[in-house]
Amino acid sequence: MPGNEPVLTAAQMRAVEQVLIAQGVSVDELMRRAGEGAAEWVWRMAAGGPVTVLCGPGNNGGDGYVIAQTLCARGLSVRVIAPMEPTTDAARNARARWTGDVMTDADGAGGRVLVDCLFGSGLSRPLLPEHASLVAELAARHQRIVAVDLPSGVATDDGALLGDVARCDLTLALGAWKPAHFLMPALSVVGTAKLVTIGALPDEFGALFVKSAPRLSVPERGAHKYSRGFMGIVGGEMAGAAQLASKAAVYSGAGYVKLFADEAPPNAPSALVIESGDLAQALGDKRLSALLIGPGLGRSDAARDKLAITLEANVATVIDADALHLLDDDLLEGIDATRLLITPHEGELNSLCETFGIAEETKRGKAEYLAARTGMTVLAKGPDTLLATPDAPTMFFPPAATWLASAGTGDVLSGIVASRLSTGKNSLDAASEAIWLHAEAARVAGPALIADDLAAAVPKAYARLL
Ligand SMILES: NC(=O)C1=CN([C@@H]2O[C@H](COP(=O)(O)OP(=O)(O)OC[C@H]3O[C@@H](n4cnc5c(N)ncnc54)[C@H](O)[C@@H]3O)[C@@H](O)[C@H]2O)[C@@H](O)CC1
Ligand SMILES: [K+]
Incomplete structure (x- = not known):
């Protein structure tokens, strides 16, 4: 039976990232692990159908480029839409490795799975109206929505919804669970939640945790x-x-x-x-x-x-x-x-x-x-x-x-x-x-x-x- 699993706030997750980097793992490597792990779930859900990956400016967007490249290499039809340019080195590197085109709008997009990599734990304010309507338009044109780390518009630490958020079928928590994966109102848009691991977490970051199933016992012999x-x-x-x-x-x-x-x-x-x-x-x-x-x-x-x-x-x-x-x-x-x-x-x-x-x-x-x-x-x-x-x-x-x-x-x-x-x-x-x-x-x-x-x-x- 799996043990209790840690639940990390956005700041704790960033601190974990720093510890892993200090141990010699690069951000690009963490992104590769996260993206490839997430791609595995998207692959299953796509069942051979076309996939659209919506990429934002930060490392959540970077994960999106890794997912797109991984699925493309496995023969899926993948379209990438990025309304903003990458702003982090890791996201720029991931985009440079993406061999397909990058669109900036939803024109012609549609298919089996929409992968939401617009914003993750770095979301700091409500989505701009043009981004919210882009997500809504794409959501309506796909059969399934997979959120990477968090549905875009969900606040990591308290599960608040910063505006209208598309309801996802599957949310892939990257590296560790976040409070929003267990709290309302975020729970109403998260769908099924799965954890994608990116390496062992340092022990000191377990301020909160999700309780695993208990092992109950039968009465002792001689019990009354x-x-x-x-x-x-x-x-x-x-x-x-x-x-x-x-x-x-x-x-x-x-x-x-x-x-x-x-x-x-x-x-x-x-x-x-x-x-x-x-x-x-x-x-x-x-x-x-x-x-x-x-x-x-x-x-x-x-x-x-x-x-x-x-x-x-x-x-x-x-x-x-x-x-x-x-x-x-x-x-x-x-x-x-x-x-x-x-x-x-x-x-x-x-x-x-x-x-x-x-x-x-x-x-x-x-x-x-x-x-x-x-x-x-x-x-x-x-x-x-x-x-x-x-x-x-x-x-x-x-x-x-x-x-x-x-x-x-x-x-x-x-x-x-x-x-x-x-x-x-x-x-x-x-x-x-x-x-x-x-x-x-x-x-x-x-x-x-x-x-x-x-x-x-x-x-x-x-x-x-x-
Ligand atoms: N922390 C970790 O250990 C790892 C994190 N990874 C990914 O990195 C993500 C966090 O990356 P970032 O910190 O770059 O954050 P995000 O990718 O969530 O986005 C932050 C960027 O978006 C901008 N932004 C925030 N809210 C906005 C809004 N409403 N409208 C327009 N722009 C807005 C910020 O100014 C910043 O440029 C995680 O969710 C996860 O997907 C993974 O790559 C693997 C490892
Ligand atoms: K996301």
């Missing part, structure tokens, strides 16, 4: 329900959400799941134990190894009281949904927040940032500052999922099926996270295992899934990650 993990879910006003979280939790590794609620949800699994009565007393059970509060909790005074009691229990706790709207400094006073794991979606993250006085613009900034400010682990879910803690590098995750944009899937995720926590995993491992289980369960459940299917699919997902 309490030793595997005893988790509690604090129920509230809406039974459905707690039911989804409970169902996901019983399937995700815990040996014993108890729902603290006045009555059983209508379709609760028989394996779920319901306990009504005094919450503080129930949470005093020393065998509890994790708690979940939030799905279906409500936002009343009674709900706030339940949250206060839950936080006092001094157990590893997942806080989600309604509970995230109740959480504040008063509730966290005197609480060891390092055992708390929150799972906000975008709206909940914004509301938390407001509560805790965090004025960051980006999702990554919000998650990282929230973790640093409160000490909690932040699993910022959504079409792009991030995991931030006060003391470890932020983790990105491969994007999951878009069918997950459906009511109740967040409740399923929080149930899985708490279940993993109850098995004794630390917050980071529990959260990343849960993110992978959730994504894998979505693959198992398939198109048009609903949250109930997702929870039911967790055992098959678990089996795939053993």
Whole structure:
């Protein structure tokens, strides 16, 4: 199983380039490796059809000339369009080695694959209107679009779109992943993302990374329900959400799941134990190894009281949904927040940032500052999922099926996270295992899934990650 892979900002990538150059590898050689590696993917996608390579002025454009020459040498019909002259030595050298013509406009262009090498990690401002319309015109005249390093118009470090960006089928990350390969809104134009390596990266540039699939384990021989993990879910006003979280939790590794609620949800699994009565007393059970509060909790005074009691229990706790709207400094006073794991979606993250006085613009900034400010682990879910803690590098995750944009899937995720926590995993491992289980369960459940299917699919997902 591949290990975690580093995710580098534009500045870090430039620093890596300098280290590799200092080790004796020339920029031209790096460009050759990048271009030839990328050409391999374009070759497959072209399937013998004509290819157009759009080259910009920098080294992204330089990669384009290498790709064009490599494909031409393999017998493909290749047209190069360059609206600007090369401005770097490496790009000029690559262009000098290109044996075909160079056009400056889209006249007569069309075919199977458009290769976008207009701008990569050096993009510093929005595309000029004439460049944006050239990309759009070419995109409309080709069946497939491959972006080299990044779709032109995507900001490398935060995934912002600097204007209209053509939606690509495939994006080839060169040398290392960049944050934009994992962040919205860039994710909506990146398509499938693949990494093209250009040599071993120096170790010191791993500030962020993408988390590889975990290897889950089976219960130990001699395990019993309490030793595997005893988790509690604090129920509230809406039974459905707690039911989804409970169902996901019983399937995700815990040996014993108890729902603290006045009555059983209508379709609760028989394996779920319901306990009504005094919450503080129930949470005093020393065998509890994790708690979940939030799905279906409500936002009343009674709900706030339940949250206060839950936080006092001094157990590893997942806080989600309604509970995230109740959480504040008063509730966290005197609480060891390092055992708390929150799972906000975008709206909940914004509301938390407001509560805790965090004025960051980006999702990554919000998650990282929230973790640093409160000490909690932040699993910022959504079409792009991030995991931030006060003391470890932020983790990105491969994007999951878009069918997950459906009511109740967040409740399923929080149930899985708490279940993993109850098995004794630390917050980071529990959260990343849960993110992978959730994504894998979505693959198992398939198109048009609903949250109930997702929870039911967790055992098959678990089996795939053993
Ligand atoms: N860093 C590395 O280790 C490697 C980088 N390579 C390639 O190099 C790329 C980065 O190269 P560069 O730094 O030259 O950057 P780019 O090729 O992305 O473009 C930068 C150039 O475009 C200009 N520019 C930026 N935004 C513009 C805009 N909106 N309109 C008009 N001009 C604009 C800049 O002034 C500069 O001249 C990577 O994306 C990758 O494709 C590869 O060749 C292999 C190795
Ligand atoms: K590009």
